[in-house]
Amino acid sequence: MVVRENFENSLQELQVKMEEMTQLTVESLEKSFDALKTQDVELALRVIEEDNEIDDLEEEINQLAIWLMVKEQPVARDLRKIIGAIKISSEVERIADFGVNIAKATIKIGNGDSLINKTSLEAMKEVCITMLNKALKSFFDENMALAKEVGDMDDEVDEYSDETYKQLTGHLCERQEETNQLVQLLFVNRYLERTADHITNIAESAAYLIKGRKYDLN
Amino acid sequence: MNTTVIDRKTATDKSANTTEQQTKIAVKDLNLFYGEKQALFDVSIDIKEKEVTALIGPSGCGKSTFLRTLNRMNDLIDGVKINGKMVIDGEDIYQSNDVIKLRTKVGMVFQKPNLFPMSIYDNVAYGPRMQGIKNKAELNKIVEESLRGAAIWDEVKDRLKSSALGLSGGQQQRVCIARAIAMKPEVILMDEPTSALDPISTLKVEELIASMKKEYTIVIVTHNMQQAARVSDKTAFFLNGEIIEFDETNKIFSMPSDQRTEDYVTGRFG
Numbered sequence: 001m002v003v004r005e006n007f008e009n010s011l012q013e014l015q016v017k018m019e020e021m022t023q024l025t026v027e028s029l030e031k032s033f034d035a036l037k038t039q040d041v042e043l044a045l046r047v048i049e050e051d052n053e054i055d056d057l058e059e060e061i062n063q064l065a066i067w068l069m070v071k072e073q074p075v076a077r078d079l080r081k082i083i084g085a086i087k088i089s090s091e092v093e094r095i096a097d098f099g100v101n102i103a104k105a106t107i108k109i110g111n112g113d114s115l116i117n118k119t120s121l122e123a124m125k126e127v128c129i130t131m132l133n134k135a136l137k138s139f140f141d142e143n144m145a146l147a148k149e150v151g152d153m154d155d156e157v158d159e160y161s162d163e164t165y166k167q168l169t170g171h172l173c174e175r176q177e178e179t180n181q182l183v184q185l186l187f188v189n190r191y192l193e194r195t196a197d198h199i200t201n202i203a204e205s206a207a208y209l210i211k212g213r214k215y216d217l218n
Numbered sequence: 219m220n221t222t223v224i225d226r227k228t229a230t231d232k233s234a235n236t237t238e239q240q241t242k243i244a245v246k247d248l249n250l251f252y253g254e255k256q257a258l259f260d261v262s263i264d265i266k267e268k269e270v271t272a273l274i275g276p277s278g279c280g281k282s283t284f285l286r287t288l289n290r291m292n293d294l295i296d297g298v299k300i301n302g303k304m305v306i307d308g309e310d311i312y313q314s315n316d317v318i319k320l321r322t323k324v325g326m327v328f329q330k331p332n333l334f335p336m337s338i339y340d341n342v343a344y345g346p347r348m349q350g351i352k353n354k355a356e357l358n359k360i361v362e363e364s365l366r367g368a369a370i371w372d373e374v375k376d377r378l379k380s381s382a383l384g385l386s387g388g389q390q391q392r393v394c395i396a397r398a399i400a401m402k403p404e405v406i407l408m409d410e411p412t413s414a415l416d417p418i419s420t421l422k423v424e425e426l427i428a429s430m431k432k433e434y435t436i437v438i439v440t441h442n443m444q445q446a447a448r449v450s451d452k453t454a455f456f457l458n459g460e461i462i463e464f465d466e467t468n469k470i471f472s473m474p475s476d477q478r479t480e481d482y483v484t485g486r487f488g
Binding site (some may be wrong): 007 | 404444447471472474480483484486487
């Protein structure tokens, strides 16, 4: 007989909800970016609408975590796992909001020639998505090496961000008629840089689960 | 890039207490046998003065046996053999023959309230009277102080002459604690003192333990891990007659060092 089988099942349920929330957030980032590249306002609006689903999942995760603390009185690793679920779901929710912000930037840019190919934004987005998947995996698999990799990738995003900032501000002088789009892309650059910071916080929660102490991976 | 470990103590970290208490009880390589069967294996532990030390572990792990070695209660069982050192205040209690003095210094509270079928007053005054105290005013003072010390005075002060057995289980247990305090012990042993009590009475006894820490060194055996976490400064995890881990309670319940401790406190044992 597995001792505390019901508790194990509930922890598994918590993990499934976190995986689902992460999956939806990755889709939000992908779709908002597609919308930005193709200037697809319809798709951008859909990203904004679908964010409710992610917010609802965060609420469900919090409710389940609170109920498990009341019911199971977890200690040690179990408690760190549940605290981690609460903190991580809050970070993922914030990351999904950046997806929404990118969608809103798309709407503000409207039609015209896209300048996105003149930046490193797409590469940044790709790194962010890889980071997000790795950060969650490091938490679920309790893999410290993976958590540290996420910290290293945050440095990579910071470099892309600096590069993109220079590219965009350079264009601002040359293409004043594109000021609106360039300012919005500067915002997107900021959103992605912040996204990577929030993902790094997730990796720190994983490190706390594994080692029981605070790690600064930023 | 550098990965920084931040090792800061949290506000709830009991280990943040700056003053390290003196050792009250020093146990070194203690072995205990019930006839041929060995029940404790090389137990070594330093119990600090005016701290609460919790002993946890599954049934039959030796924690109650160990508790009873602290005031030689096991002497009453036939065939018990003990070796190793058990030093209280610098004196090896198994090298001394004065068990009465030891049990005055090291009081005990049991799992179930075990009051005598007499009045509340007489229960508390029983020990002091056995010690030869006859003076009424002195006895009154001891009874009142002991009942106050056990946080039960206000509930019983108007019925001190009534039978102690008419009290609720929780009240009876606190009178048992008062009876132990009346002997002016320095150490109080508690063997699952709340296992027969309702939740509110349990919380009252736990509050009492916390307040008694100022004056007494307390060693408590409990099966209730939340209780160990709430009341104790240090926790020892026993398994198969050995101490597997002994550390700050905060550490035992948040980041134990031994996988067996982790499995036990998270309820995955067996």
